[in-house]
Every structure is written in C-alpha cells, then in structure tokens.
Amino acid sequence: MLGKLFKHEWIAISKLLVVIHGFILIFAILSRIFFEVSGGVDMAISGEVNDIVEIIAALIIFAIVLFICCAAMFTSVYIAYRFYKNVFTDQGYLTNTLPVTPTQIIVSKGLTALLWTVIDLAVLAVALLIMFANGEFMSVLLPALGRVLYYMGGLPAFCWILLVMILLAPFLMIIHMYFCVAVGSLIPNHKILGAIGVYIASYIIIQIISTIVLVITGLGFTAGSMDTTGMTSAEASYYVGSILTPMFLVSVICEIIAILVFFFVTKYIMTKKLNLE
Amino acid sequence: MKTILECKNLSKRYGRTQALSGINLSLKSGRIIGLLGPNGSGKTTLIKLINGLLTPTEGEILIDGTAPGVRSKSIVSYLPERTYLDESMRIAEAIDYFGDFYRDFDRNKALKMLKKVNLDPSLRIKTLSKGNKEKVQLILVMSRRAKLYCLDEPIAGVDPAARDYILSTIINNYEPDATILLSTHLISDVENILDEVVFIQNGHIRMQEEVETIRDKEGKSVDDLFREVFKC
Numbered sequence: 001m002l003g004k005l006f007k008h009e010w011i012a013i014s015k016l017l018v019v020i021h022g023f024i025l026i027f028a029i030l031s032r033i034f035f036e037v038s039g040g041v042d043m044a045i046s047g048e049v050n051d052i053v054e055i056i057a058a059l060i061i062f063a064i065v066l067f068i069c070c071a072a073m074f075t076s077v078y079i080a081y082r083f084y085k086n087v088f089t090d091q092g093y094l095t096n097t098l099p100v101t102p103t104q105i106i107v108s109k110g111l112t113a114l115l116w117t118v119i120d121l122a123v124l125a126v127a128l129l130i131m132f133a134n135g136e137f138m139s140v141l142l143p144a145l146g147r148v149l150y151y152m153g154g155l156p157a158f159c160w161i162l163l164v165m166i167l168l169a170p171f172l173m174i175i176h177m178y179f180c181v182a183v184g185s186l187i188p189n190h191k192i193l194g195a196i197g198v199y200i201a202s203y204i205i206i207q208i209i210s211t212i213v214l215v216i217t218g219l220g221f222t223a224g225s226m227d228t229t230g231m232t233s234a235e236a237s238y239y240v241g242s243i244l245t246p247m248f249l250v251s252v253i254c255e256i257i258a259i260l261v262f263f264f265v266t267k268y269i270m271t272k273k274l275n276l277e
Numbered sequence: 278m279k280t281i282l283e284c285k286n287l288s289k290r291y292g293r294t295q296a297l298s299g300i301n302l303s304l305k306s307g308r309i310i311g312l313l314g315p316n317g318s319g320k321t322t323l324i325k326l327i328n329g330l331l332t333p334t335e336g337e338i339l340i341d342g343t344a345p346g347v348r349s350k351s352i353v354s355y356l357p358e359r360t361y362l363d364e365s366m367r368i369a370e371a372i373d374y375f376g377d378f379y380r381d382f383d384r385n386k387a388l389k390m391l392k393k394v395n396l397d398p399s400l401r402i403k404t405l406s407k408g409n410k411e412k413v414q415l416i417l418v419m420s421r422r423a424k425l426y427c428l429d430e431p432i433a434g435v436d437p438a439a440r441d442y443i444l445s446t447i448i449n450n451y452e453p454d455a456t457i458l459l460s461t462h463l464i465s466d467v468e469n470i471l472d473e474v475v476f477i478q479n480g481h482i483r484m485q486e487e488v489e490t491i492r493d494k495e496g497k498s499v500d501d502l503f504r505e506v507f508k509c
Contacts, residue, residue, distance in 0.1 A: 001378070004377045004378060007377070008374060008377065011370075012363060012365075012366075015365065086363070090357075090359050090360060090361050091361055091362070091363055092330075092361075093330065093355070093357040093359065093361035094361040094362065096329070096330055097328050097329065097330065097350055097353075097355050098350065098378050099347045099348070099350040099351035099378065099379070100347065100350075100378070101347060271332070272332050274330055274331065276325075276330055
C-alpha cells in the first residue's frame, strides 16, 4: 500500500511542480540563447554590446534568481499545503478512510516531498549551469568535484557529522511542516492560521532549546573562543575537531529527537485527534 | 445472520458537548438500515466513528469483529455528505485511485454506471455540477463489494429526480449479504427501501425496529412514527 500511496501522491503533487520547474529550465535555456546571441554572458553584462542588451541581461539574471527563490519557497509551502488539504480538509474523508495506516500516509507524503526538495535543488543547479557554465568553468568544476570525492576519505569526524546534519535537514524541514499542519488542525475554523502560529512558536522553541543545550554542554562557549594561533595545521585540525565534533554530535542528536517528536505527534493527531469539519 | 456492526456503551464527547451517550447497537448483515434522526442528533458522529475518523471517548465499536483500522476500512464503503475527491482529478483517475486501494472495487461496474448517466470518465471532477459530483462519488462507493456501506445523507440537497437515481443505484448495486447504513432526515423518500430503522436523538438510540413491525404493530408509516417520536 505504501507504494500505491507514493504513486498517487507523486502524480498529484507533480502536476503543478513539474510545470513550475519546467518553466525555470525553459527560461534558463532561452536566457542562454540570448546571452550566446549577444556574444556571451560577460559581454552582455559588461554592456560592451550596447546598453539595451546590458539592461535585458541584468533583468534576466534578476528574474532567474527571483524564479529560483520563489520556486524553492513555493515547493516547501506546496508540500505543507498538500498535506493539509489531503489529510485535514474534505479530502481527508477519503485519505483517512483508505485501508492504510497514518504512518504509511506520513511516510508516503514525506518521501514524495523529500524527492521534490531534491529535484528543486537539482533544477536550481542545472538552471544556473545552463545559464552561466562554459568550457572554462566546467574544466575547473569537474576536477574540483573529483577532488572533493578524493578528499572525503580523509575528512575529520566533525565534517562527516556535519554532512549527516545537512542530509537530515530536509527530513526535519518536511516533518516539521507536517507537525505544524497537524497541530494547527486542532484549532477549529483557523487551521491554516493555527499551522503558521505553530510554525513560528515551534521555531522559537527549537532555537531556545538548542541554545540551552549548547550552554549546558558548554560547547557554545568553547566554540566561540577557539584560538588556533601558533598551532601547526595538524594541531589546529585536531583542536578544532575536538571542539566541533561533540558540538555537531549534540546537534545531530537534537535533530533526530526533533524528527521523532514531530513524527509521533503528527501520527498521534491523525490517529486520535483528527478534526475534520 | 452475522453481526456486522456492534457498539458497546459507545460515547463521544467534543469538549463539553456530549455527541453520543452510551450507545449499544447491533446491526446484522444483509439489511438496509435507516439511521434516522433530526439534525445534530449524532448520526454523522456515529458514522465517523465507524469509519475511524473519530475515536470513542468511552466504549467500543466493532466492525465485523474488529475495531476501526486498516481491516475495517477495507470492508467499509463510506459516502460522506461532502465532496471528498481531489477535484483536480479526472473521473478516470478517481477510478484508478479506488481500484488501487480497494481490492473489492469493480472497475467495470463503475464504468458501466458512468456510461448510464452519460458521464465521460475523461472529465475533470471540478468541471462537474454538484449533482454530478455526488453521482460520481456514489458510483465509486457502490462499485465496491463491501460488507458495510455507510451512506451519510446521500439524498440531502439534490432534486427529486436525482434522489430517485441515487436510491435506485443503492438498492441495485449492493451485495445481498452486505449491510447498508443510510443516514437521513428525509424519511418519506427512503422508507420504502428500508428493512430496519434506528432512531437517534441527542446522542441516544430512541428505537431500533423492523420497518415491517412498525407498519404491522403500530399501523403507521416510518415517516409518521418519526414525526411522532421527534415531535417538537
């Protein structure tokens, strides 16, 4: 059933998101054609061709940055809205009476959302490459990427923990939004407003808790007063690692706890406190 | 006859409002049962509890012997009193959706019924009139070979011709060993198809009786009896 839920969620959510991200890619391609016709990005921006080309080039760059930011924001908001609409409004009468568990509903929607968050980032990167990449840029980028992979083998522990933190971030973002929507749904007649309120309140609480954790463990103070003056690079690396490793480790543990809390509260509300009007 | 639904001391409270109070109810298979009561009597609450959309404050509810959950949802076909389909879907997509999730869904039966009412499966649900949206939902719900059909106010807010269509669709498309629980306050329209009635008022069951018994013993129609019981 999880596969079927995922399939239908994917079809439903992709209808709009494909159009939006497709538009960005088409815009990037058309912009690149414009730049090529104008003699290259550098020429167009520097105004060496003429002033109108320079103005159009500036507008195009402004527009693509705006589109990319809007698409990323829209993708996040749409993920939350889709969860709200499909589970807590009239559509919830069908979603919540399917022969599936609330866990399967959350996981299927979460995985679809996660995939689209990754696609959104990929489209952003591809759009920028389409617009600006040239042979010279790629000849630097590709060996650099290869070198990153080579150096990853020798990365200190705190970098790996940081990587885990970064990878967990989208999970946290999505389940946090689901949590806000679920708690907001408990407020009769003001479910969306409630979800926004819960988002702001929970965001502040998370910040306070992480500050308290860093203060209690003393890691915040140590990290703030790191001084590597007079150390060799090996010593400095060891010293920085000894401070950042426990700090990042505590952050990862907090992230995992937050993900679990958000998941179980969302599941509890869907199981016991469903408030369909 | 097998018991398909059993409520034991079932209560539901919303804050200070007592929606259902200590309900004891047992429904057998193979019956068309009217859940009758005035607005706000607890009909929808009871149906939501059966479908697992609400959890009881006290007591328990068993559908074919199990509490509401994945198993019960696979044997209960539910028609709420609102449009619950994603309106951006085409009718054909809604059919695929039901076909994917409900093993007892008969796709061919749904397509035949759609053809009968001249509804093209390629139409988007949001482009349909209110009456046609209700017909599509009813067709989807009645195309399942469920053990219990819960139909919440299926004839409210539609014209008399649509009412006839809805009622004939219900009686012509359910499995003989299945039970239909049909909630309504429009008694006269449904009383001819009912085997049994459950009168509900202020969260209490006032009466559970065979329609034939009401006619024979009381010498009244269900509609007359309803007006008498619920006289304001």
